[in-house]
Amino acid sequence: MPRRYKKAENARHLQGVELLKSYGSFLPKVTSSASWVPTAVNRSYSVSSPLYGGTSTDAYKTRTESSTVDVSLTASLNLFNGLSDYAALQSALDRKKASGFSLQRAKEAVAYDVTQSYYQVLLDRELLGIAQENLKSASDLLTLTERQFNIGLKSITDLYQQQADTSNGKLEVIRAENRLRRSKLELLRRLRIDPETEITLEPVDTATLAALSPEIDLNALKATALARRADLEAEALQSNAARWDVRNTAGTRLPKLDLAFSVSTDAIDSYSMMLQGMNYDYPYPSLGKQLENGTDYALSLNLSWTIFDGFQSRYAVQSAKIAQLNKQLDYEDLKDDIQIDLQQVAEEYRAAFDQIASARTSLKAAESAFAGIQRKYELGASGFVELSASRAALFNARSSVTQALYNLALQKALLDFTAGATSIE
Template identity: 25%
Template sequence: MSLKHRVRVLGLVVVALTAVTIPAWGQEILTVDQALQLAYDNNPTIMASSAKEEQARQRINEAEAAKLPHLGASLAAQFSKDATTYPVPVYDKNDNYLGSGEAMAGYRNAYQAALTLNWLLYSSGSVSNTVRSRELAFSGVEAQSVRTGQTVENGVKKAYYDLQRYRAKLTVAQESLELAREHLSQVESFYKYGVVAKDQVLRVQVDVSDGKLNVIKAENAVDVGWRALERAVGTSLRDVFLLSEPETSVSDRSVPEDPVASAMVHRPELASLEYSRRSALSLARAAAGSRGPQVALQGQLQNVDDSFFPGGNDDWKVTLSATWEFYDGGASVAQERQAKASAQELLYSIEDLKKQIVLEISSGKLNLESALQRIEVAQDQVASAEEDYRMALKRYTANVGTNIDVLDARVALSNARTQLVDAVYDTYTAKSDLEYATGASEKFVLKTEEAQKDEIEEEEES
């Protein structure tokens, strides 16, 4: 072999390897994990959930502000037509009364600068329970965010698997159309030599047209699948990524043994409802505390003068007050009862949700087991249908079979391949639904109460 020929062969090998490893310039194969990672960064629902968490976090800070001293500054100016006066007796240096005079009671024009301090020292537990209620509510919102993330994950997975399902069905439709065209060419050849009648050609032509329509429908489904996946992820994908070839089997056929027990621990909605229930009870205690004594400290440092900025003598005062509102018209009692009733409602909601979870998991597990069983049956069915079509076509070629036998065998083959596609991707979808029902996720996991307290303390220190 000459050097020139060797270089040419090597070049062809390199091109072939490049075509296998790099599908297109600037494009890579999109996997489920990549789609999930893109959703973490781009899905607006996840971003909105984070904003909702921030709102709940700031409600805690708002409630804690009532425990801290409030310091303010003020500057005031007062202008009068005439200065206020009051009568005063007038004496000489020997204390002899000379008559009555007038003295100014203040400034005609007055300017006041002051610093004020207000501090609620004791609230009978009203403020502390309000803060605790907000903290529990924040934990509930965090749990809702976890479930939101899991919902997005499940939506992305199912959209990805549906897209692959549509692509696999498009392949089936294209293969069926190609078989129909090959058969049409054969029938036309037979008709040309007078072996078959014209009606057989027409019948196969109808079958080819039907195959074209199926391809068009499948292509439309693929387009819709891409749109659905981009909607779930939150960004454009089709111009950036390619997809791997659809699968014809499932390697992992395991089924969780006790998913209900796992769901009772990991389902975020249960934790969210429980946090909301405890938050309502804390609100009830806060309402009860508002009927107790309140102790407050007030302080003021002020300066008043008839010129701006005041430069007179400083004056200060400190007031320590204790108030106790024995009766408020029943407002606090109504608030307490309302919060307790809300907590009781949430308790019933938790029990109902537990039953709903059991139903979801039972349904998801049955769907998974059914889909796995269908894969084996569908694979055998495809193998039988392929052999049946091969034999029907061979019999027709040998003029011992009919055209209808070939058409029926091809329809059966197309249906068998379609059922295998559905079985495979029904399995993936059922797995995703079952994981979603149990609350399983690698990224979105419930935090323990200790971890939440540590996180809040770290934020306060920073």
């Protein structure tokens, strides 16, 4: 699976977790605590009151030792916090939707990227076939030249030149094979599959290409793109989420009201005190009985309002507003870029048809010229230089037609991708 798509999928999953967190803000917060102090020693001085026979100068050294258990459970529910939780939830909902559109656009980008590499492999395969045909033609002509040389119709110079031309044809085949090998590996890289995998590619449907028309309604295409581009919809949702973030941050300026309920209990396992050399042990009921009968309950309504926080809230609100403005600018920039890109791609798409027509005209002329010059060369009425130039022109013309056809297919894929109409089925 391409990593770009996987990253977008991970981002969508994270937004889902963030949305769940926003929903959780409306639920009570429950906390619990428990502690056990096996031994606690306290040393101090105490003064006995004159009411009980003591004097103001009497001070006694005391030492207490105890073992305690404490258990508590607290539940709190926010009733009002300036609607920050509501704004945070709306922001999370928008970002969750935006992540879905971002994932959709990532799929389209992967599909276009793979399509581009796929067309390159097909093109290189076609060019390899043309190079092999050119080599076969040169080899056949070399065989003929050798026979004509043997019977004295061709000079040794013509033979050497034809041998060099055949060698150049072999070199061109080797280059075409290397290009095809590289483009196949690049396609495997895009697909993120084992490089040793053998892939079988279907050729381009020439009937589909023949049915394409250079005439397109640019204004309608722009309107379609603005309505269908997933990344533009994602940017709009991100901008709206940033607007909710401003309201979320501004909510900290308002009072906060919480409803809290707590239940707690404690027990003393042992308690002893040493006073004036005498040790006093205080017996307590069992831990279970103390924990059961010593349970405390509390229901509270807590109101808090930060009057002044050193302009921290003001800074946070302004930062959120700037972030929202930047998101809106990103949306407007993307909207303009889409229209400019469509205009450029549409012009290149139209030009692709002119390139095909020009390349086919050149091919027809090159085929006729090569056929005539080859016939004259076989009869000895034409030189090798003229034949070699004619063959090179024919080879280039065939390559140009093939490249023009695949360029049209690629421009159609790019036009669909830019308009948000790429098929990912």
